[in-house]
Amino acid sequence: MHVTSQKTDRTLVIRVSGTLDMTTGNTLEKELQLSGINRLVLDLNECHFISSAGLRVILVARKQMAGENRTMIVINVSPDVYGIFELTGLSKLLTVKRKIREIAMDNLQLISAGVCGECYRLDKETVVKLYHEGVEPYMAEKEKQFAQAAFVMGIPTAISYDVVACAGRTGVVFELLDAELFSTVIRNDLSNLDRHAKMLVDVAKTIHNAKGDPAVLPNFKQSFRDYITQLEGVLPNEQIRLLMEKLESVPDAETCVHFDLHSSNIMIQNGEPVIIDMGDLAIGSYLFDVGLMYVHHLRRGGTRAEPLGDQNTDGTRSTTLGRILQTLF
Numbered sequence: 611m612h613v614t615s616q617k618t619d620r621t622l623v624i625r626v627s628g629t630l631d632m633t634t635g636n637t638l639e640k641e642l643q644l645s646g647i648n649r650l651v652l653d654l655n656e657c658h659f660i661s662s663a664g665l666r667v668i669l670v671a672r673k674q675m676a677g678e679n680r681t682m683i684v685i686n687v688s689p690d691v692y693g694i695f696e697l698t699g700l701s702k703l704l705t706v707k708r709k710i711r712e713i714a715m716d717n718l719q720l721i722s723a724g725v726c727g728e729c730y731r732l733d734k735e736t737v738v739k740l741y742h743e744g745v746e747p748y749m750a751e752k753e754k755q756f757a758q759a760a761f762v763m764g765i766p767t768a769i770s771y772d773v774v775a776c777a778g779r780t781g782v783v784f785e786l787l788d789a790e791l792f793s794t795v796i797r798n799d800l801s802n803l804d805r806h807a808k809m810l811v812d813v814a815k816t817i818h819n820a821k822g823d824p825a826v827l828p829n830f831k832q833s834f835r836d837y838i839t840q841l842e843g844v845l846p847n848e849q850i851r852l853l854m855e856k857l858e859s860v861p862d863a864e865t866c867v868h869f870d871l872h873s874s875n876i877m878i879q880n881g882e883p884v885i886i887d888m889g890d891l892a893i894g895s896y897l898f899d900v901g902l903m904y905v906h907h908l909r910r911g912g913t914r915a916e917p918l919g920d921q922n923t924d925g926t927r928s929t930t931l932g933r934i935l936q937t938l939f
């Protein structure tokens with residue numbers, strides 16, 4: 611094992627490589643010169659295993675770093691070592707960040723380009739959704755976390771794997787769905803709009819009946835209160851007040867809202883719907899989804915994402931939306 615440390619201002623970065631056990635733990639303990647330090651970073655990029663004696667040394671560091679304005683963070687943790695942190699409960703006591711796997715851009719086959727980034731085929735069974743350059747890495751982290759939360763709640767969605775880095779961008783690896791976009795299915799079968807509308811409603815209900823975990827998912831109303839507050843000084847006070855009033859008029863809920871629910875975020879696999887694009891999943895009233903669906907459907911001629919609006923050119927505008935709303939309420 612090898613331990614190196616680097617001190618800048620009041621931050622101490624300690625890098626550990628190899629195995630952290632009883633013998634090597636002593637070396638680490640000697641490096642923990644923490645007086646005057648307010649931020650300790652333990653970089654485990656090259657560390658493959660930690661024994662209980664090694665964990666004890668980390669706990670000693672944690673104890674020493676306890677107190678106001680002092681933080682400790684463990685970074686670049688491999689999946690195996692992360693497993694040890696989870697198994698022992700240390701991941702609940704410490705801020706532990708996993709190592710991000712680097713994947714090569716060569717040979718990635720583009721499946722689809724979206725607003726946030728692109729989706730590439732990674733291998734026979736997985737895809738990577740790569741966010742555009744400049745998008746904060748936490749966006750990928752968030753989408754992965756929310757997709758997993760949805761999966762655990764029983765919402766049909768793609769299995770999510772790790773967050774990866776690729777040529778300076780961040781992405782999430784998902785199972786490759788052998789599926790067609792629901793919007794394509796609808797376009798190729800416009801004579802069965804009732805059936806499609808019902809499927810969209812059934813999908814919506816699966817999400818709207820699922821009780822969300824507040825420890826994982828944000829509260830939709832609270833997030834939007836924050837967004838509206840940020841508009842102070844940009845919009846006139848009267849409009850801010852009106853927005854807040856409208857927001858508060860929507861009832862609170864413990865269930866989930868997808869907030870991008872259209873037929874291009876649903877894929878049909880073996881006749882069954884699978885919902886993708888979980889980055890905006892939140893806890894909140896289903897009425898927020900209904901509102902967004904309404905906007906998609908009102909656009910004349912429908913949108914690329916929502917062909918169920920295609921029928922709205924000649925006075926039958928409300929028909930498809932009406933069917934959806936009738937089935938929903």
Ligand SMILES: Nc1ncnc2c1ncn2[C@@H]1O[C@H](COP(=O)(O)OP(=O)(O)OP(=O)(O)O)[C@@H](O)[C@H]1O
Nearest residue numbers: 722724725726727729737768784785786787886887
């Ligand atoms: N797990 C998957 N398996 C196969 N294809 C997928 C998978 N996830 C996404 N795709 C494809 O990639 C497209 C974009 O994915 P997604 O909707 O998650 O990204 P997005 O950036 O939000 O795109 P958009 O803004 O166009 O909706 C999907 O419409 C679909 O064609």
Ligand SMILES: [Mg+2]
Nearest residue numbers: 724874875887
């Ligand atoms: Mg999408």
